[in-house]
Amino acid sequence: MSEYLLSIKNLRLSFFTNVGEVKALNDVSINLKKGQVLGIVGESGSGKSVTAYSVMGLTAHPGKIVAGSIEFDGKLINEMPEKAMRDLRGNDIGMIFQDPMTSLNPVYTIGNQICESILLHTGKNRKQARQRAVELLELVGINEPQKRMKQYPHELSGGMRQRVMIAIALACEPKLLIADEPTTALDVTIQAQILELMMELKEKIDMSIIMITHDLGIVANMCSKIAVMYAGKVVEYGNVDDIFYEPRHEYTKGLLKSIPNLYSQDHEKLLAIEGTPVDMLHPPKGCPFAPRCEAAMKICLDQMPDHYPVGQEHYSACWLIQKEEFDRGGIV
Amino acid sequence: MARYLLKKILVSLVTLWLVASATFLLMHMVPGGPFLAEKSPSEATLKALNEKYGLDQPLSIQYKNYFAKLLKGDMGPSIKQRGREVDDIIKTGFKVSARVGGLSILLAVILGVPLGSFAALNRGKWPDSLILLISTTGIAVPSFVVSTVLMMIFSVKLDLLPTYGLTTWKHYIMPVMSLAFYPTAYISRLTRSSMLEVLGQDYIRTAKAKGLPMYKVLFKHALRNAILPVVTYLGPLLAYTLTGSFVVERIFTVPGLGNFFISSILNRDYTMIMGTTIFLATLIIIMNLVVDIVYKLVDPRISYN
Numbered sequence: 001m002s003e004y005l006l007s008i009k010n011l012r013l014s015f016f017t018n019v020g021e022v023k024a025l026n027d028v029s030i031n032l033k034k035g036q037v038l039g040i041v042g043e044s045g046s047g048k049s050v051t052a053y054s055v056m057g058l059t060a061h062p063g064k065i066v067a068g069s070i071e072f073d074g075k076l077i078n079e080m081p082e083k084a085m086r087d088l089r090g091n092d093i094g095m096i097f098q099d100p101m102t103s104l105n106p107v108y109t110i111g112n113q114i115c116e117s118i119l120l121h122t123g124k125n126r127k128q129a130r131q132r133a134v135e136l137l138e139l140v141g142i143n144e145p146q147k148r149m150k151q152y153p154h155e156l157s158g159g160m161r162q163r164v165m166i167a168i169a170l171a172c173e174p175k176l177l178i179a180d181e182p183t184t185a186l187d188v189t190i191q192a193q194i195l196e197l198m199m200e201l202k203e204k205i206d207m208s209i210i211m212i213t214h215d216l217g218i219v220a221n222m223c224s225k226i227a228v229m230y231a232g233k234v235v236e237y238g239n240v241d242d243i244f245y246e247p248r249h250e251y252t253k254g255l256l257k258s259i260p261n262l263y264s265q266d267h268e269k270l271l272a273i274e275g276t277p278v279d280m281l282h283p284p285k286g287c288p289f290a291p292r293c294e295a296a297m298k299i300c301l302d303q304m305p306d307h308y309p310v311g312q313e314h315y316s317a318c319w320l321i322q323k324e325e326f327d328r329g330g331i332v
Numbered sequence: 333m334a335r336y337l338l339k340k341i342l343v344s345l346v347t348l349w350l351v352a353s354a355t356f357l358l359m360h361m362v363p364g365g366p367f368l369a370e371k372s373p374s375e376a377t378l379k380a381l382n383e384k385y386g387l388d389q390p391l392s393i394q395y396k397n398y399f400a401k402l403l404k405g406d407m408g409p410s411i412k413q414r415g416r417e418v419d420d421i422i423k424t425g426f427k428v429s430a431r432v433g434g435l436s437i438l439l440a441v442i443l444g445v446p447l448g449s450f451a452a453l454n455r456g457k458w459p460d461s462l463i464l465l466i467s468t469t470g471i472a473v474p475s476f477v478v479s480t481v482l483m484m485i486f487s488v489k490l491d492l493l494p495t496y497g498l499t500t501w502k503h504y505i506m507p508v509m510s511l512a513f514y515p516t517a518y519i520s521r522l523t524r525s526s527m528l529e530v531l532g533q534d535y536i537r538t539a540k541a542k543g544l545p546m547y548k549v550l551f552k553h554a555l556r557n558a559i560l561p562v563v564t565y566l567g568p569l570l571a572y573t574l575t576g577s578f579v580v581e582r583i584f585t586v587p588g589l590g591n592f593f594i595s596s597i598l599n600r601d602y603t604m605i606m607g608t609t610i611f612l613a614t615l616i617i618i619m620n621l622v623v624d625i626v627y628k629l630v631d632p633r634i635s636y637n
Binding site: 056058085086087088089090091094095097099102103104105106107108116117120121152154165168169 | 537541542543545553631633
């Protein structure tokens with residue numbers, strides 16, 4: 001039995017579109033221990049959500065896992081038959097999504113949608129399931145749960161709906177909760193409430209969380225591990241402190257610099273990473289970040305760097321690390 | 333909801349009155365009359381007939397008399413089919429047409445919805461293309477061609493099914509199939525396109541993330557959202573199909589109501605024209621009301637207040 005709850009190894013996933021193969025995930029490796037909160041950060045199209053969906057076995061057509069493995073709780077899930085995968089989904093792995101306004105089915109009551117999961121995965125009968133659903137609604141901080149059970153999604157606010165989504169995801173006390181930008185569509189005060197709730201529930205039912213976001217603030221508050229993704233690759237991976245205080249990849253550094261600072265002077269402009277994201281249909285030959293990287297060297301344009309260990313469980317895929325080592329006279 | 337329905341019914345009554353009045357006026361404006369034929373009856377007979385049916389009076393009086401009787405539920409005798417009351421003809425004809433039409437709509441829904449869903453699920457693959465091809469054909473080919481081809485195959489070549497009448501269950505097969513062909517094609521196309529839209533929605537992803545089996549995602553979560561356009565189409569379709577098809581009933585000699593819609597006009601059978609028009613209009617209005625109610629049942633977001 002591995003020490004990890006989730007272990008993604010060298011995952012390659014491509015979308016086979018009409019105009020060609022889009023390599024959405026390129027050699028992604030991520031490990032998550034029990035009870036940990038892992039943040040996956042990166043800009044749009046960097047492969048954050050695709051990674052999460054591949055764990056759920058819900059890769060959208062025409063996407064396909066080309067190579068690599070996903071191990072969850074000691075089982076290789078990328079090779080599991082669909083039936084076994086369904087037993088995992090919503091049961092051992094719960095998921096919440098970006099837009100609570102559209103993630104609930106408009107024609108069924110809240111109660112119906114929560115009970116559905118419970119009835120599917122547990123041996124509970126209808127009455128017990130309803131009881132459990134009411135408990136769940138209470139757990140996620142919804143007032144008058146009995147009344148809410150009979151209401152339809154359009155009768156609830158965005159924050160309430162996201163709470164309902166969390167209730168659904170937690171219905172069967174999953175070992176892993178995947179949150180795909182759970183607060184992006186909510187306003188700031190509700191955001192804080194939802195995140196607080198997630199952390200609270202994490203302690204209560206002892207689960208691991210994968211938090212997908214592009215908000216570094218959220219990551220700093222919640223996560224113990226961070227994976228920074230760029231163009232379908234994990235470019236840097238490490239503990240939250242390492243990433244924030246000792247970033248070793250130029251992209252991570254750029255991301256951190258571009259956070260607005262409360263104490264910045266009036267005349268200071270907000271820094272942004274120059275250039276545009278990679279065209280995934282025609283990715284560059286070398287490091288995908290090289291064209292935007294200020295410290296790019298010749299080799300960066302030619303070859304993709306490996307992951308270099310730069311500390312305790314801290315890796316960075318950047319040629320600069322090797323150069324530094326070399327300059328210092330170390331053995332690489 | 334109750335208030336909405338009440339309002340709707342009141343408006344419907346006005347609509348019905350307008351339809352009936354327009355028909356009444358137009359019908360009398362058309363030159364000719366029920367008793368004019370190639371071999372016209374004598375002057376005296378004509379006068380006597382006109383007098384008997386009240387056609388000698390000014391139009392305004394005729395209008396008043398007709399509607400006064402109509403309000404009491406009396407549609408009068410048929411002018412051309414001697415000795416038969418209009419409501420009696422409609423009643424017997426409708427019983428037959430509704431049975432054939434109802435079966436064909438049932439068939440169309442039972443076939444069309446799953447076909448459309450199946451096509452949507454297999455978007456871009458061969459089953460989708462095949463279903464699209466069949467449904468396009470179904471929409472393009474008129475019912476008389478379908479009827480004739482069916483007759484050719486099942487009656488002439490295979491000698492399995494009777495070509496006319498409506499006495500045994502075997503008699504129903506071909507008329508029902510001919511009538512169902514177009515709506516099946518149409519419903520499958522409607523279902524396919526709205527299903528495709530729904531399958532891309534976020535709540536379908538949620539349903540999958542719960543670990544629900546595909547059939548449940550499809551029939552519980554997707555279908556109920558995708559069915560609304562089909563319901564809209566079914567309302568008026570039911571009204572038209574239940575009252576019978578002129579073409580198909582002619583071809584298979586089905587003693588339904590469809591025949592009378594055309595023949596009453598050709599014959600200038602005034603009371604019959606009024607009867608069939610009012611009957612169809614009423615049915616359409618009722619069906620639209622039913623559609624409104626079904627809407628509310630299918631989608632709780634719809635509110636009539």
